[in-house]
Amino acid sequence: MKELLTDAATRAIHYLETLDTRSVAPAPSAVAALKAFDEPLPEQPGDPADTLRLLDEVGSPATTAMAGRRFYGFVIGGSLPVTLAANWLAGAWDQNTGLYRPTPGTAFLEQVSLRWLLDILQLPATCGGAFVTGATVANLCGLAAARHAVLKRVGWNVEADGLFGAPPITVIIGGEAHPSVSKSLGVLGLGRTRVVKIPVDDQGRMRVDAMPPIHGPTIVCAQAGNVNTGSFDAIDEICRRARPAGAWVHVDGAFGLWAAATKTRAGLCAGMGEADSWATDAHKWLNVPYDCGLAFVRDPHALQAAMAITAEYLPTDSGFRNPADFTPELSRRARGVEVWAALRSLGRAGIADMIERNCDQARRFAAQLTAAGFTILNDVVLNQVLVSFGDAERTKQVIQGVQAEGTCWAGITVWQGRTAMRLSLSSWATTDADVDRSVAAIVRVAAGC
Numbered sequence: 001m002k003e004l005l006t007d008a009a010t011r012a013i014h015y016l017e018t019l020d021t022r023s024v025a026p027a028p029s030a031v032a033a034l035k036a037f038d039e040p041l042p043e044q045p046g047d048p049a050d051t052l053r054l055l056d057e058v059g060s061p062a063t064t065a066m067a068g069r070r071f072y073g074f075v076i077g078g079s080l081p082v083t084l085a086a087n088w089l090a091g092a093w094d095q096n097t098g099l100y101r102p103t104p105g106t107a108f109l110e111q112v113s114l115r116w117l118l119d120i121l122q123l124p125a126t127c128g129g130a131f132v133t134g135a136t137v138a139n140l141c142g143l144a145a146a147r148h149a150v151l152k153r154v155g156w157n158v159e160a161d162g163l164f165g166a167p168p169i170t171v172i173i174g175g176e177a178h179p180s181v182s183k184s185l186g187v188l189g190l191g192r193t194r195v196v197k198i199p200v201d202d203q204g205r206m207r208v209d210a211m212p213p214i215h216g217p218t219i220v221c222a223q224a225g226n227v228n229t230g231s232f233d234a235i236d237e238i239c240r241r242a243r244p245a246g247a248w249v250h251v252d253g254a255f256g257l258w259a260a261a262t263k264t265r266a267g268l269c270a271g272m273g274e275a276d277s278w279a280t281d282a283h284k285w286l287n288v289p290y291d292c293g294l295a296f297v298r299d300p301h302a303l304q305a306a307m308a309i310t311a312e313y314l315p316t317d318s319g320f321r322n323p324a325d326f327t328p329e330l331s332r333r334a335r336g337v338e339v340w341a342a343l344r345s346l347g348r349a350g351i352a353d354m355i356e357r358n359c360d361q362a363r364r365f366a367a368q369l370t371a372a373g374f375t376i377l378n379d380v381v382l383n384q385v386l387v388s389f390g391d392a393e394r395t396k397q398v399i400q401g402v403q404a405e406g407t408c409w410a411g412i413t414v415w416q417g418r419t420a421m422r423l424s425l426s427s428w429a430t431t432d433a434d435v436d437r438s439v440a441a442i443v444r445v446a447a448g449c
């Protein structure tokens with residue numbers, strides 16, 4: 001066992017140490033070589049060391065260097081070394097962290113992490129929270145708590161009686177809501193399209209003046225950090241309209257919520273603490289390994305009512321908080337361990353620095369690409385940059401060229417009708433020199449298109 005695990009660590013360290021010198025996208029030959037995995041199911045046991053060797057030799061080259069310094073696709077963080085180390089140790093522990101009593105170590109670490117998270121994200125200290133797989137499931141949790149609460153207020157128990165015959169719920173969302181919000185609404189029986197969609201401005205922010213008057217059970221889905229532009233809905237204004245009318249305000253802040261951890265960008269989160277529930281990711285901007293998302297709910301009992309495995313969701317003794325009473329899963333890995341490691345080792349200042357650094361790097365990208373003659377389509381308020389290289393066809397060619405060239409990786413999007421390269425600065429490992437090197441590569445590729 002010791003040899004095998006040491007071999008795995010050695011191989012993993014080698015992988016990370018050589019990331020900087022390889023193409024960010026896997027070579028086509030490495031992808032083609034994946035057919036080596038396509039063996040018949042072995043009939044007999046084999047040498048575990050041989051299995052690990054095959055995994056590394058065939059698997060490692062076929063990965064995208066998302067853990068590296070110049071991957072700017074989607075919104076994807078790397079893994080802080082301490083979080084990967086904690087992940088290895090917690091993997092060895094193999095704790096099924098659904099219940100407190102059998103797994104006090106990991107369950108307690110999650111409680112501490114949740115308290116620290118509420119502090120750093122400037123959310124009410126009395127919120128309930130849950131470690132889930134990502135912001136998609138965090139949105140699901142927040143909206144499930146919302147569904148419980150708005151129906152409970154009109155005397156309907158949705159967990160017991162379902163939605164058939166229930167008073168209707170009005171769901172208000174921005175025209176630029178993330179598809180994971182629509183998906184969650186669909187899963188919850190509220191309907192992906194049975195919503196009141198509010199028009200947005202040129203940055204994708206909900207036009208609050210276009211919100212209808214609110215009456216009856218209502219859920220408003222706001223957004224902190226548009227996945228294309230990084231823009232924020234005016235959460236304070238939305239809450240001012242919605243909450244006195246009895247509506248529940250849920251915020252999808254998958255990466256944007258982390259602006260609250262900084263001095264310079266916290267203003268984007270004005271009024272955030274007035275909402276009722278929030279979804280965010282730790283595997284994006286906190287740079288912990290996949291997968292880790294977070295749901296926070298102002299009224300912990302609403303989350304517990306929606307998620308507890310038994311209907312007798314008595315308030316749990318705070319010393320014995322069963323994680324499974326707050327999550328869709330029963331059995332689950334101890335996601336909070338990596339979060340705890342990140343927060344403890346970076347501290348408030350280290351986290352602020354990481355977020356600010358990425359925001360500054362987004363501006364650096366925008367300034368240099370503007371100077372090179374390209375068009376930035378968004379106000380760079382956070383960590384997202386949208387770049388047009390001309391018409392859709394040419395922009396597409398540049399993006400494909402950049403991905404094939406391998407210095408960095410950026411994806412494609414269509415923003416309000418215009419095809420754009422989307423750059424997301426989300427990694428702890430990215431340096432200003434990486435930005436400069438990436439810009440040089442992009443300019444070089446664009447010159448050849």
Ligand SMILES: *Cc1c(COP(=O)(O)O)cnc(C)c1O
Nearest residue numbers: 134135136178180227252254281
């Ligand atoms: C990434 C993202 C999500 C989905 O998060 P997952 O972790 O992929 O489930 C939801 N909303 C926004 C704004 C996002 O950026």
